[in-house]
Amino acid sequence: MTRAVRERPQGAAIARRVAGHIGRGLVMIWVVATISFFIIREIPGDPVQGMYETLLQKGMSPDQAERATAVLYGFLPTGSLWHQYVDYMWSLLHLDLGQSLSTPGVKVTSLIGSAAQWTVLPVLAGTLLSFLLGVTMGVYAAIKRSGKLGDLLALSGSLLHGVPVYVIGLLLTAIFTTLWPILPAGGPVDVAYVPGFNAGYIGSLVYHAVLPVATYTLASYGGWILAMKSNVVAVLGDDFILAAELRGLRRGFVFRYLARNAILPLFTILALSIGMLFGGSIFIEEIFNYPGLGLLLVNSISTRDYALMGGAFLVITVGIVVANIVADLLYTAIDPRVRSGETA
Amino acid sequence: MKLLAAIAALASIATATACGSAGTESSGQGGIYTTIDGSKQINASAPINPFNPVGSVFDGYNGMALAWPKNDPIDPNQFYPAIARSWDVSPDQSAVVIHLQPDARWSDGKPVTSEDVRVSIGLAYTQGGTAYAIDPKAAGAAASIQVVDPKTIRITQGANKSNMFLSNLLSTDIVPAHVFGQLLPADFWQKLKVAQTGKGPAADRDKNVITGLADKVIAFSPPHDVSAGPFVLERVNPGAALLTRNPYFYDRRLIVPDKVEMLNYSGNEQIWNYLIAGKLDNAPFTSVPSAVLDRIRQVRGSKVISGFSPVSTSLAFNQAHKPYDNVHVRRALAYLINRAQVTKIASPEGGTASETTSGIHAAAAKVWLGQAFNGLDPYRLDPAKAAAELKAAGMTRRGGKWALPDGKPWTVQIHVPAAFSDWVSAAKSISSQLTDHGIDATVVTSADYTLYLTELAAGKYDVGFWLMGLGPSPYNIFQRLFGQANGWQMFGGRLEHVAPGTQGNWMGGPEKVAVAGPDGTTTVDPGELTSRLGYASQDEQKKIVAVLARTANQQLPVIQLWDYVNTQFVNTSRYTGFPPDDDQSLRLSSGVWMQLGMIRKRQA
Numbered sequence: 001m002t003r004a005v006r007e008r009p010q011g012a013a014i015a016r017r018v019a020g021h022i023g024r025g026l027v028m029i030w031v032v033a034t035i036s037f038f039i040i041r042e043i044p045g046d047p048v049q050g051m052y053e054t055l056l057q058k059g060m061s062p063d064q065a066e067r068a069t070a071v072l073y074g075f076l077p078t079g080s081l082w083h084q085y086v087d088y089m090w091s092l093l094h095l096d097l098g099q100s101l102s103t104p105g106v107k108v109t110s111l112i113g114s115a116a117q118w119t120v121l122p123v124l125a126g127t128l129l130s131f132l133l134g135v136t137m138g139v140y141a142a143i144k145r146s147g148k149l150g151d152l153l154a155l156s157g158s159l160l161h162g163v164p165v166y167v168i169g170l171l172l173t174a175i176f177t178t179l180w181p182i183l184p185a186g187g188p189v190d191v192a193y194v195p196g197f198n199a200g201y202i203g204s205l206v207y208h209a210v211l212p213v214a215t216y217t218l219a220s221y222g223g224w225i226l227a228m229k230s231n232v233v234a235v236l237g238d239d240f241i242l243a244a245e246l247r248g249l250r251r252g253f254v255f256r257y258l259a260r261n262a263i264l265p266l267f268t269i270l271a272l273s274i275g276m277l278f279g280g281s282i283f284i285e286e287i288f289n290y291p292g293l294g295l296l297l298v299n300s301i302s303t304r305d306y307a308l309m310g311g312a313f314l315v316i317t318v319g320i321v322v323a324n325i326v327a328d329l330l331y332t333a334i335d336p337r338v339r340s341g342e343t344a
Numbered sequence: 345m346k347l348l349a350a351i352a353a354l355a356s357i358a359t360a361t362a363c364g365s366a367g368t369e370s371s372g373q374g375g376i377y378t379t380i381d382g383s384k385q386i387n388a389s390a391p392i393n394p395f396n397p398v399g400s401v402f403d404g405y406n407g408m409a410l411a412w413p414k415n416d417p418i419d420p421n422q423f424y425p426a427i428a429r430s431w432d433v434s435p436d437q438s439a440v441v442i443h444l445q446p447d448a449r450w451s452d453g454k455p456v457t458s459e460d461v462r463v464s465i466g467l468a469y470t471q472g473g474t475a476y477a478i479d480p481k482a483a484g485a486a487a488s489i490q491v492v493d494p495k496t497i498r499i500t501q502g503a504n505k506s507n508m509f510l511s512n513l514l515s516t517d518i519v520p521a522h523v524f525g526q527l528l529p530a531d532f533w534q535k536l537k538v539a540q541t542g543k544g545p546a547a548d549r550d551k552n553v554i555t556g557l558a559d560k561v562i563a564f565s566p567p568h569d570v571s572a573g574p575f576v577l578e579r580v581n582p583g584a585a586l587l588t589r590n591p592y593f594y595d596r597r598l599i600v601p602d603k604v605e606m607l608n609y610s611g612n613e614q615i616w617n618y619l620i621a622g623k624l625d626n627a628p629f630t631s632v633p634s635a636v637l638d639r640i641r642q643v644r645g646s647k648v649i650s651g652f653s654p655v656s657t658s659l660a661f662n663q664a665h666k667p668y669d670n671v672h673v674r675r676a677l678a679y680l681i682n683r684a685q686v687t688k689i690a691s692p693e694g695g696t697a698s699e700t701t702s703g704i705h706a707a708a709a710k711v712w713l714g715q716a717f718n719g720l721d722p723y724r725l726d727p728a729k730a731a732a733e734l735k736a737a738g739m740t741r742r743g744g745k746w747a748l749p750d751g752k753p754w755t756v757q758i759h760v761p762a763a764f765s766d767w768v769s770a771a772k773s774i775s776s777q778l779t780d781h782g783i784d785a786t787v788v789t790s791a792d793y794t795l796y797l798t799e800l801a802a803g804k805y806d807v808g809f810w811l812m813g814l815g816p817s818p819y820n821i822f823q824r825l826f827g828q829a830n831g832w833q834m835f836g837g838r839l840e841h842v843a844p845g846t847q848g849n850w851m852g853g854p855e856k857v858a859v860a861g862p863d864g865t866t867t868v869d870p871g872e873l874t875s876r877l878g879y880a881s882q883d884e885q886k887k888i889v890a891v892l893a894r895t896a897n898q899q900l901p902v903i904q905l906w907d908y909v910n911t912q913f914v915n916t917s918r919y920t921g922f923p924p925d926d927d928q929s930l931r932l933s934s935g936v937w938m939q940l941g942m943i944r945k946r947q948a
Contacts, residue, residue, distance in 0.1 A: 049801070050794030051397075056811055057764075057793075058383055058628075059653060059910065059931060061413070061420075062820045063512055067473045068397050103398050105563025106389050114389050118582065173613075178620045178639075185617035187583025191605060192376070195579070208583070289610045291388070291582030299385070299610075304794055 014332075021328060025321040029314070036313040037088055040306050041081060047101055047304035048072045072101060077306060088310070097314070098307035102300060108311040111296060116315065118188055119281050119292030122209055126216020127274050133217065134224020135266065139259060141225060142232035154229060161222025165280045169215045169287040176211060184208050186289030212288045219280060220273060227269065231262035264335055271327030272320075279316065374589070374945060375918060377601035379934050380615060382628025386608035388582045391565030394517040395471060400580045401517075404935025405587050405604055406571035410442060410461070411514040412936050414928040415652055415910070417708040420511045420817040424929065424940060427456060427518045427572060437501060437509055444495040449592035450520050451569065451576040458497040460572075463521035465489055465499070466528050469536060470557040475512035478551050480540045481837045483878055484509040487540075504837070506878050507885075508817055520570045527561050529553075574599040574938055583608050598941040600919070604934075619643065625919050626934045629694060629911040631766050637693060645917030648693070651930040652707050653910035654815030656698060657691075657767065658902035659758070659774065664844035664852030665806045667748060672737035674900040677756070678723040679730035680781045681774055687906040690770035695906035703825050703896035704889070705813045705907045712818070712889045720897040727781055746783050755784040759808040761796035762789040767809045770905060801829070803850045810902060818885055819877040822892050825870070825901050831855070832871030839875050851901055859895045870895050920946050 048069050055065035077084050091098060097108035137153050144150035160168075177185040184190075188208050193201040235241060235258055244254050281294030289295070293312055300308035381402050393399040394407050401407040411423035411431070427448055432441045448456035465486070468476040477485040484506025490498045501509045529535070532554070539551040569577035574596070575587035585606040589599055607623075609615050612630040619627055619640045632640065640646055659681075661668040668674060678701065687697040700722045702709045710717050731741075738749035748754045756778055760771045768789060775785040790796035800808050812824040826832060831841045831849035844852030856869050873888050880888060896902070910930050914922045921944040922937070923929050929937055937943055 043795075045792070045794035045798045046801075047794065049797050050792075053797055053811065054793060055383065056655070056814060059655065059908075060383060061817075062814050062823070063474055063508060063817075064515065067471070067515075070472050072397070103387050103390050103396075105391065105396055105559065105565075111389050114582070173617065177617050181621050185621060185623075186610070186614045187581075187608060189581055189583060191579060191581050191584035191586040195581070286610055287613075289583065289608060289614050291608075295610055302792055302794065 017332070018329065021325040025325055028321050029318055032317040033089075033092060033310070033314055034085075036310055036317075037085055038081070040309050040313075041077075041084070043301075043304065045304045048076070050302075050304060072104065076101065092314075097311040100300075100305055100308045102303040102305040102308060108307050111308060112293065112311050112315055115291060115293045115296040117292075118290055119285070119294060122212045122216060122284075122290070122292070123274060123281060125209070126213045127220065127270070129213065130217040130220040131224055131266070131270055134221045135228045135263060137221075138225040138228025139232055139262070141229040142236065142262075145229070145233065153225060157222040157225035157229070159222070160218055161226060163219075163222075164283075165215065165219040166283040166287060168218050169211075169284050172211050172215055172218075173287060183211050188291055208290075212284050212290050215284050215288075216280065223269075223273075224266065227266060228262060231265060232258060235262045264331075267334060268327045268331050271323050271330055274319075274323050374600050374602035376603045376605050377625050377919060377934065377943070378605045378607065378623055379626045380607050380609055380618070380624065380628060381933070382630075385610065386580060386582065386585055386606065388580050391563065392569045392577055393562070393564055393566065394519060395467060395564075396562050400569075400577055400585055402585070402587070402606055402933065402935065404573065404933035404937075404939065405575040405606070406569055406573045406577050406590075408518050408571070408573045409515050410518060412929075412932050412939075413511065413515065415654075415931045416816055416928060417652055417654065417705070418711050418816050418818070420508060420815075422928070423511075423514050424932075424936070426936075426939070427461075428514065431510075431514070433510055437505060437507070439498060439500045440510060440513055441492070441496065441498045442513075444497075445594045446495060447594040448572055449594065450522075451571045451590045451592055452520075453592055454520070454522060455494070456518070456572050457494045457521075458491040459494075459525075460518055460521045461497050461516075462489055462491055463525045463528065464516055464518045466532055466536070467519065467524060467561050468516055470527075470554055470561050472555065472558075473512070474506070475509060475516070478536070478539050478554060480504075484512060486513065504879075507819070507880070508878070511817070518572060520572070523566050523570050524561075524564065527557065527564055529557075574935060575604055578603075595939060595941075599938050600943055600945050601938070616640065619646065619913055619915075622646070622915055622917065624913065625915055626922070627913045629913070631691070631694060631764075634692060640913065643915070645915040647914050647916055647922070648911055649914060649922060649925055649927075649930065650909050650911045651926040652705070653908040653931070654705050654708060654813060654821075655811060655908040656705050656813035656904050657695070657770070657906055657908070658701075658810050658812045658904050660808055660810035660812075660851065660902040661900075662803060662806050662808075662850055662852055663854075663901065664803060664850075667737060667739070667754065668806060669852070670737045671899060672733040673739070674903070675723070676730040676733035676737065676739075677778070677783075678900055678903045679726045679733065680778055680783070681903060681905075682725045682777055683905055685777070686770050686773045689773045690766045691906055691908075693909070694766070694911050695908050697906050698904040701897055701900060701902065701904040702893040703813060703902075703904070704818075704821055704893060705815060707907070708813070708815050708821075709893065712886065713893055716890055716893075720893065723903070730781065741782060744782050753784065755786060757786055757788050757806050759788050759790065759796065759800070759805040761793040761809075763792055764809070771809065801848045801850050803845045803852070805850075812902060812904065813907065817877075818889050819874065822870070822874040822877060822889075822896075825851075825896055826853075826874040826892065827871070830871065830901060832874070834875075839872060841869075841871060853899070853901050857895060857899050859891065859898055861891065861894055868895060916946065918946055919943050 052065050052069045055068060100106050100108050100111055103111060141150045141153035176183040190204040193204050195201055244257055281292055282298055285292045285295035286298055297312040300312055384398050387398040390396055390398045390400055392401060394401040408427050410428040411426045414422040416422040427444060428442045429445045430443045474484050475486050480502050481504055483504045485502045487500045487502040492498055499513060535550040535553055539547055539554055571590055574590055574593045576590045578586045578588045587604040589602055615627050615630050616636050618624045620643060622643045661674055663669045684697040687695050699706050700720045702720055734746055740747050746754055758771045758775055760767045771787040775787050778785040814820045814824055828848050830851035830853045833840060833842055841855040842849050856867050858865050859868050868891055870892060873892055877885055877888055921942045923942055929940060
């Protein structure tokens with residue numbers, strides 16, 4: 001009975017907290033959607049003329065280029081800006097992001113849905129791999145900080161942390177697709193394989209994902225190792241570690257105390273970094289011709305595909321907002337101090 | 345660490361599997377031909393529909409037109425047969441009778457008939473465009489379509505004739521009526537007739553009905569590909585499209601590869617990497633730095649084929665801005681730019697330095713003008729002539745720097761889109777050359793081409809890069825110099841010249857100019873002459889082209905920098921029989937080369 005009474009207010013508080021997060025998230029999404037709507041409409045550039053001249057540049061005759069671009073006029077937004085905004089918001093409420101201009105006749109939601117799978121999986125894989133690798137190496141670097149191994153690990157973190165993601169991507173491409181061509185130069189999967197749950201197709205998916213995932217991993221590995229090393233060093237000086245050692249606890253127990261306390265702040269960053277990596281996908285997908293949200297966004301900007309641009313911005317925004325909410329909730333769940341503060 | 349080891353092991357197994365052949369559909373003796381479609385990126389979400397600009401239909405493979413245009417330097421009406429085996433044109437081009445390939449069949453076995461052509465033309469009307477404009481006054485619009493028999497169809501041209509009618513007609517994409525025919529309402533042809541010939545609300549209503557079908561036609565997504573070409577789309581993913589040989593193709597004995605893999609690309613670097621890896625049998629030309637080009641050439645079997653490309657690059661002036669309104673200033677700049685040096689830096693493989701400014705690619709200009717080509721001022725590097733021209737413009741030289749007539753400093757701002765590395769290199773080279781000759785010059789880049797074109801059209805730039813010489817049609821060639829960008833526009837079938845800075849007139853040239861010729865100096869309206877090129881006879885066209893070339897040469901609305909070369913990469917380690925240099929099929933896809941019997945399997 002006592003336990004039930006205690007759980008009810010705690011459950012209500014969590015529900016209130018989640019509702020608050022969702023409410024704030026929705027407001028944030030509305031604000032970003034509104035700002036991006038107006039910014040996108042203010043970007044100078046005529047998409048039809050741009051496509052026409054690009055086709056000429058590619059060697060198409062003026063008549064052919066005219067035929068290919070004439071149809072786009074029917075997909076240009078019309079009406080006053082305010083009217084367009086009201087239409088956009090109304091459609092958004094119905095989860096309709098409109099028709100694409102660069103892929104006429106295809107809904108933006110369909111394009112985003114197809115692209116999202118090629119971003120989410122590599123981003124998740126890259127983030128988790130870099131987290132595991134960085135955290136493990138960070139602990140070693142902290143424990144062995146006065147040795148050569150520790151210095152070497154810290155140096156690797158510092159170096160990689162300072163290299164922009166596109167440089168890592170280009171370097172990996174140059175090494176593994178031209179100098180030592182053992183990995184594919186681009187694309188998500190070999191079209192020769194029949195799509196489905198068969199070894200060849202899945203193997204080809206993994207094979208093509210190696211370089212993008214490696215780039216995501218290396219790009220954020222430096223941050224994890226440096227953060228983890230710094231946290232472990234800080235925790236090493238805490239009284240409870242000293243107390244544990246004085247009580248003669250086994251090294252494994254001490255290590256667990258150490259790791260659990262040092263890793264706590266990193267979980268928040270982990271959730272946030274998944275959201276932020278969607279931004280990094282712009283460079284990585286462009287380099288590896290990987291058909292995810294980043295490449296979709298780049299293409300939509302160059303073709304002035306307003307609807308697609310808005311949709312891609314929105315999805316990336318939602319990704320980051322959701323990551324923030326998850327980070328906050330995760331921290332509440334894993335850190336008892338935050339939990340007790342909440343129920344007090 | 346154990347987890348990492350497990351992941352690494354899984355990845356290794358997957359990689360090994362992917363490198364193997366499990367799951368693939370095997371190809372026969374003909375092998376898989378790998379290439380890239382340079383005109384569009386692959387979009388797996390797009391329908392298998394040629395009316396969709398990014399549809400999964402690839403010209404020459406699973407996309408067929410009535411005929412394929414030859415790369416003739418001056419005649420846009422030269423074609424290779426495709427779905428049309430032959431065609432007869434009346435002397436005044438008012439009627440064309442098309443005879444279809446007798447053995448042409450769709451990939452589902454049904455014969456290709458005149459009804460397919462009629463439906464394809466009906467669908468083309470919903471999209472508008474030159475040959476299929478609903479407005480009967482539009483130049484070169486088709487007037488009637490008559491099915492003569494299952495393999496013969498007759499199309500007539502409206503009263504307002506155009507030299508491009510045959511060319512536009514033969515370029516029509518042909519789709520199967522039994523798949524696409526459902527898009528046209530039963531009374532479509534009656535509505536079209538009312539829209540074309542009727543007047544008042546009924547005509548407007550029917551016109552709206554027809555143009556209102558455009559979205560439906562573009563969005564139409566057949567469940568699977570039905571192709572009359574040598575290949576059929578088997579599947580497409582965001583990285584590539586796979587096409588299989590069409591067993592019903594009318595000339596199937598000429599088609600060697602069993603499959604074609606069309607790779608996607610998002611940037612030139614990917615094409616370079618594919619070429620260096622020897623993966624592509626053919627690739628469209630892309631700007632390539634010399635170091636990369638050397639690496640591509642070293643790949644086993646790698647070859648470069650080059651030929652005529654009717655495109656040139658120029659430095660264009662906004663004549664509404666001072667001092668570029670003064671022809672002496674434009675000429676002075678032409679005498680100070682070493683075009684050979686600019687081309688060597690900017691486009692060593694993809695271009696040849698322009699011999700002069702004529703408005704036309706040199707290869708076509710020599711055919712059009714004959715000996716008169718040599719009579720044009722070549723504007724060779726000549727600082728003395730440049731100084732004389734600048735003095736004639738009232739410019740003054742102080743402290744080694746040229747200044748404006750009012751004594752204010754003069755800086756030439758050259759605008760260029762940042763993404764075009766060859767143009768950026770050229771702009772920097774020109775800027776450096778002008779600076780060496782006492783003219784301050786800077787290069788200003790725009791974030792992307794779309795923004796560049798918008799700002800250019802808005803008249804924000806003094807000097808910018810501009811594509812020109814878009815042949816082979818002489819009308820298209822001179823449209824780039826004396827068309828909308830320079831103030832000439834059609835309003836209700838009448839040509840008018842609009843004021844600089846309005847309605848896209850960013851070149852700001854005068855409506856009439858004095859041009860010196862063999863018979864003395866005459867005043868011409870270049871826009872009016874250009875417009876006449878659309879319907880004039882070939883003899884008359886020759887005379888007009890001569891006048892317009894002299895106009896371009898003397899007035900210099902642009903300085904022609906280099907003429908493009910169509911340069912293609914091929915790899916002969918798997919297939920041979922690629923077209924030779926300067927072949928008339930060079931601007932067509934490998935699929936068309938195969939239809940012409942060119943591609944052969946390399947014998948071991």
